Amino acid sequence: MRVTIHDVARVAGVSVASASRALSGRRKVTPEIAERVARAAAELGYQPNAVAKALRDQTTGTIGMIVPGIGNPFFTTIVEAVERELQKTGTDLVLCASQYSPEVEARRLETLLARRVDGLIISPCDIEASVPAVLDAARRVPLVQLDRHIASAGADWVGVDDEAGMSQAVDHVVAGGARSVVFVGSRLMNSSARLRLGGFERAVARSGVQTAAPLLGEFTLEWGIEAGRRLLDGGPLPDAVVCGNDEIAVGLLRSLRTGGLRFPADVSVVGFDDVGHATMCDPPLTTVRQPVEEMAAEAVRLLGQVKADDPRPAQRVAIAPSLVVRQSSRPAAGATPERPGRSTGRETA
Amino acid sequence: MRVTIHDVARVAGVSVASASRALSGRRKVTPEIAERVARAAAELGYQPNAVAKALRDQTTGTIGMIVPGIGNPFFTTIVEAVERELQKTGTDLVLCASQYSPEVEARRLETLLARRVDGLIISPCDIEASVPAVLDAARRVPLVQLDRHIASAGADWVGVDDEAGMSQAVDHVVAGGARSVVFVGSRLMNSSARLRLGGFERAVARSGVQTAAPLLGEFTLEWGIEAGRRLLDGGPLPDAVVCGNDEIAVGLLRSLRTGGLRFPADVSVVGFDDVGHATMCDPPLTTVRQPVEEMAAEAVRLLGQVKADDPRPAQRVAIAPSLVVRQSSRPAAGATPERPGRSTGRETA
DNA sequence: GAAACTCGGGTAATCGATTTCCCGATCCTC
DNA sequence: GAGGATCGGGAAATCGATTACCCGAGTTTC
Known part of the structure; x- marks a missing residue:
């Protein structure tokens, strides 16, 4: 049986109330009692029962x-x-x-x-x-x-702000000279998937570049690899690919490179999240950083x-996210790489 | 205030004991009471308090x-x-x-x-x-x-069984023709790091191939990349590198490839764990699979x-782990890739 | 010097669910 | 039909920590 505050009180020769007060310090006790309780607790290896405390405190x-x-x-x-x-x-x-x-x-x-x-x-x-x-x-x-x-x-x-993030991604590849951009993301079962595709489509419409039907699968490396294969197999390649997250982008880089493409000469690739291996992949990934x-x-x-x-x-x-430009995308002519800027949008719905 | 079993009992017009028994089914109650209690619980949205249950049950x-x-x-x-x-x-x-x-x-x-x-x-x-x-x-x-x-x-x-795993890894690269093998692992602050290095050293000693001082850092991709650079910078390359885990191996592959090496022609690389991206990296990684x-x-x-x-x-x-041979290492001449076998060692210490 | 106040210790209620114990009612059994 | 067994309901104890409440002793104040 575990040692309880009753045991501590008994060994210290005081009431449980005094023991509790001595231990928590939430009400004064005489130095002598404090001393006896502390000694008893240490001697017995007393550890308060968080379950009992939670029940009593309602938290x-x-x-x-x-x-x-x-x-x-x-x-x-x-x-x-x-x-x-x-x-x-x-x-x-x-x-x-x-x-x-x-x-x-x-x-x-x-x-x-x-x-x-x-x-x-x-x-x-x-x-x-x-x-x-x-x-x-x-x-x-x-x-x-x-x-x-x-x-x-x-x-x-x-x-x-997915909308703003996608906007930055699209504007970036367009500024780098892309005339056609494709989105590779996840099926629309969660809000991120929807908002990022929506943001992509609006940004593309605004900037007037061409786009094809988005490729939608999962937020995984495997899907990125598969999507890369599909791009290679299906007709002319776009100038740039914007991805729903970094996993997809890394997979895509891999299969496009296996297909003989070079970055950013042949195609620009942009990810989303900037966690994990975005800095470690080859080439390092241009991506939209989430301020986690x-x-x-x-x-x-x-x-x-x-x-x-x-x-x-x-x-x-x-x-607000910030675009982090690395080597997987072609920068705007004469542009210096952007630095992570920060701002916060807030609204009430 | 949250609804308790007292509320359920009151609404059902029975005692808390009956309510508890009706809900838990651990003692029989009349169908009528069961019905009334079930209805009251559903109506009130009763959800038992796991904290109180834990205190009472001591589990x-x-x-x-x-x-x-x-x-x-x-x-x-x-x-x-x-x-x-x-x-x-x-x-x-x-x-x-x-x-x-x-x-x-x-x-x-x-x-x-x-x-x-x-x-x-x-x-x-x-x-x-x-x-x-x-x-x-x-x-x-x-x-x-x-x-x-x-x-x-x-x-x-x-x-x-780290010892057995390292043994398989070393034997594999030696069978593939390696005359010199280097270990890249983690500093010896945890048991995996120690046992894998120890297993590596004994396997190398047994098979009589050459080895150099192990490179010890962390179990991370970053350290793998760094270790690859050090190998490239420092003197003649070994025929094979055995890594303490897959993260290191993937990083190593990356920086060695950047250095112009090809796998497994120039060097064989073997990982440890077979989780995550071992199948997804380029080339797919030969590794020791942990039966997680x-x-x-x-x-x-x-x-x-x-x-x-x-x-x-x-x-x-x-x-017992099993070696999974993929494309990052040179197989034994005429050997077919091994299939994951399973066996269990058990001892009492 | 007496009323009021402070200080600090102990008793017991409390949190919510479960279960032991008790008790009345019904059911067998011979 | 009487005694025992069975069934099922309710009151209350239990788990362990905290704290409201009470009370006696000592202190202050006018």
């Missing part, structure tokens, strides 16, 4: 986080950032992976709620199918969506403000 | 897992495997990252113990510095080390048997 000191999968470097990066941020406030993170399945996601939400986490940070895997579970959870506990979000309003969100640290900090900050089922209007915080 | 239905970092694809793979395995038994996983720091690791252990996890799976970040915290935790709760382990005995371990699913299953199985502070001798389960 667990715990935040739940659900991401689609931890195999994707973008999500591991953002998880690490959130963990660092929470550490500052002394709250623990309970991490779950939904495995890209709305059913698993709903189950994870249930168990996190049953375990009475003090708040939830979630990147919903499906823009439609995740709606009921996310809204239900938001009604019961403070909840902030991070990165991905559901179609419905009613829950706060922090993420990147800021997003994590903002999500945690917002979570502290949110009350469950708050009538306050849902906040949507879109942080 | 949380939770396993804690600590890995050095989730940025490393090997650890994310093994975490996913453990999560899948635990799901079968209905237990939840609480994941923590020690960030490769023994201090953070010790803190994480403390909070997991305070939260009364039912067991711990840990990959200790440092073979020496992690000893006290791990032994202390093992005294208080069932604990199994997975992959990495501490220098001291006294806690169970499940992992791969089996390791996870074995760890969970063992955890179920372990009692805290059990006088039973600590088990050490070393699962």
Whole structure:
């Protein structure tokens, strides 16, 4: 049997109330009692039971986080950032992976709620199918969506301004001389996929360059490789390819290079995220950087403000990304590589 | 205020005992009461408080897992495997990252113990510095080390047979005609680093080929790239390079290729782990596959048997890895690529 | 010098779910 | 038909930490 505060009190020869007060310091005790309790606790190796404390205090000191999968470097990066941020406030993170399945996601939400986490940070895997579970959870506990979000309003969100990011990517390749641009992304089952394709299409329409039907698969290296093969097999190549994330872009670089193409001479490739291996691939990848640290900090900050089922209007915080120009794309003639700039857009939906 | 079983009982017009029994089904109630309770629970949206249940039952239905970092694809793979395995038994996983720091690791252990996890799976970040915290935790709760382990005995371990893996890797490149082999690995702060270097050295000594001083850095892509540069800069190249993990190997391939080398014509490269991008890199990587699913299953199985502070001798389960031959290494003349074989070594330490 | 106040210790309620114990009612069994 | 067994409901204890409340002793104040 584990040692409880009763044991400490007994050994110290005081009441449990005094033992508790001596240990927590939340009310004064005489130096002598403090001393006896401290000695007894040390001697017995007493460690407070966080379960009992959570029940009594009605708070667990715990935040739940659900991401689609931890195999994707973008999500591991953002998880690490959130963990660092929470550490500052002394709250623990309970991490779950939904495995890209709305059913698993709903189950994870249930168990996190049953375990009475003090708040939830979630990147919903499906823009439609995740709606009921996310809204239900938001009604019961403070909840902030991070990165991905559901179609419905009613829950706060922090993420990147996909529209602005795509705009920068397209403008960059157009400035580099591209007359035709193709988008390679993910099927439109999540908000990132939709917003990035939408942003791409609007940017392309605005700048008047040619484009073909987008290639939509998954946010994976494998899909990038496959998409590269399809581009090689199907007719004339575009001058530039803008990708939905870096995984796809790295895969694409690989299969296009295997096909004999050189970057950026034959084709420019731009990614999205700037996490993981974007700097390490060959050639280093021009990409739209998500300000992950800021997003994590903002999500945690917002979570502290949110009350469950708050009538306050849902906040949507879109942080501006920045284009990082490396060697996979042709820069504008005479242009100097851009430096990461920062600005924050904020709106209320 | 959240709805409790008292609310359900009140609405159903029965005692809390009956409500509890109706909901859990652990003792019979009349169909009428079962019906009334079920209706009341559904109507109120009752969800049992897992914190209260944990306090009463003295079990949380939770396993804690600590890995050095989730940025490393090997650890994310093994975490996913453990999560899948635990799901079968209905237990939840609480994941923590020690960030490769023994201090953070010790803190994480403390909070997991305070939260009364039912067991711990840990990959200790440092073979020496992690000893006290791990032994202390093992005294208080069932604990199994997975992959990495501490220098001291006294806690169970499940992992791969590094010695056998290195042996296969060295024998393979020697059979392919290599007369000189170099090891590129990690500094010797964890058990994997030590055992793999040790296995490499013994295998090299046995087969009588030449070797130079090993290059030791970190288990990262960056270090692989850097090590490749050092090989290019420093004197004659070896016929083969055996790496401590796949990250290093992929980085090495990249910088050696940038240096104009071709694989496996100029040099053979072998990795270790076979997770993540080993199949996706160029050329696909010959590597020693860790049977991650089996390791996870074995760890969970063992955890179920372990009692805290059990006088039973600590088990050490070393699962045999298998060499997966791809295109980064020269196969033995006339040899057909090996197929993943499986066998399990088991010993008691 | 007495009333009021402060200080600090102990008792017991509290958080929510489960389960032991008890008790009345019904059902067998001989 | 009486005694025992079975069934199922309710009251209350339990898990462990915290804290509201009470109370006695000592201190202050007019």
